[in-house]
Amino acid sequence: MTAILTGHARLAGVIGWPVAHSRSPRLHGFWLERHGIDGVYMPLAVKPEDFAVAVRGLRAAGFRGANVTIPHKEAAFALCDTVEESAREAGAVNTLVFQDGGITGRNTDGAGFLANLGQHGIDPAAGPALLLGAGGAARAIAASLRGLGVAVTLTNRTRTRAEALAGILPGCRVVDWQARNAAIPDHALIVNTTSLGMGGHEPLEIDLSHAAPGAGVSDIVYVPLETPLIEAARACGLKTAPGLGMLLHQAVPGFAAWFGVTPTVDDALYDFIAADLRPKG
Numbered sequence: 149m150t151a152i153l154t155g156h157a158r159l160a161g162v163i164g165w166p167v168a169h170s171r172s173p174r175l176h177g178f179w180l181e182r183h184g185i186d187g188v189y190m191p192l193a194v195k196p197e198d199f200a201v202a203v204r205g206l207r208a209a210g211f212r213g214a215n216v217t218i219p220h221k222e223a224a225f226a227l228c229d230t231v232e233e234s235a236r237e238a239g240a241v242n243t244l245v246f247q248d249g250g251i252t253g254r255n256t257d258g259a260g261f262l263a264n265l266g267q268h269g270i271d272p273a274a275g276p277a278l279l280l281g282a283g284g285a286a287r288a289i290a291a292s293l294r295g296l297g298v299a300v301t302l303t304n305r306t307r308t309r310a311e312a313l314a315g316i317l318p319g320c321r322v323v324d325w326q327a328r329n330a331a332i333p334d335h336a337l338i339v340n341t342t343s344l345g346m347g348g349h350e351p352l353e354i355d356l357s358h359a360a361p362g363a364g365v366s367d368i369v370y371v372p373l374e375t376p377l378i379e380a381a382r383a384c385g386l387k388t389a390p391g392l393g394m395l396l397h398q399a400v401p402g403f404a405a406w407f408g409v410t411p412t413v414d415d416a417l418y419d420f421i422a423a424d425l426r427p428k429g
């Protein structure tokens with residue numbers, strides 16, 4: 149349904165290159181309609197070389213702010229007048245808020261990750277966490293766990309990247325990628341932050357059969373909605389937090405800042421976004 153806007157409409161969007169794959173317009177559009185808000189959230193395809201001029205232009209044009217996705221998250225960090233602690237820890241910005249004082253950047257990925265665990269009955273602070281991967285998502289998630297005082301073990305195909313991350317975030321240790329299965333029983337939470345298991349990518353080779361009883365398993369991959377990792381965890385009787393919930397929860401603070409209503413993540417929203425992610429036909 150196309151929104152009829154007034155001249156007072158609140159404007160926001162998601163900046164990416166490419167941006168066509170982003171589910172954020174559908175997600176924010178659902179909330180805008182649910183709350184009857186005079187506002188719009190648009191996909192904004194912006195090339196890397198145009199990022200700074202586009203952000204300043206959006207601000208000049210009266211936008212409230214924007215989400216930032218691949219490949220702009222680090223450029224957004226550099227562009228902001230103020231960055232919140234969450235963005236500093238993650239080294240990246242995914243949410244821009246345009247205020248009188250300028251451009252403020254935050255990173256809501258870690259908070260979205262924790263909220264998703266909570267919604268699935270997983271206590272992030274139950275014990276040490278094992279993170280697979282050492283990219284941008286791993287950094288935001290590791291920082292959120294360290295913020296709760298959780299001991300974090302990093303394992304990554306390229307060990308030096310995990311060591312670099314451990315160097316930035318005190319309280320993280322590194323184990324070899326080849327040793328990941330041996331490390332599983334010592335952890336209360338296992339999180340895949342790599343692209344492994346995503347449709348069209350290589351599978352994630354992991355053996356959960358020796359996981360501690362009651363351990364939680366989470367995946368940032370949400371295509372497919374139920375990744376082989378999540379299916380394997382269920383089969384082992386472990387608690388699971390599939391990836392789509394993190395996407396939904398990370399969107400909440402931005403929507404609240406731009407549109408003035410704190411939205412909820414519920415089954416209706418999940419079904420609306422999931423319907424768009426299931427194979428067609």
Ligand code: ATR
Binds near residue numbers: 281283305309342
């Ligand atoms: P993001 O910043 O979005 O997290 P990224 O920096 O590309 O994305 O990180 C992707 C993660 O998936 C990395 O941890 C990467 O491992 P490397 O650091 O060794 O590249 C991991 N990854 C991707 N393909 C992989 C594969 N075939 N096997 C193991 N890990 C893989």
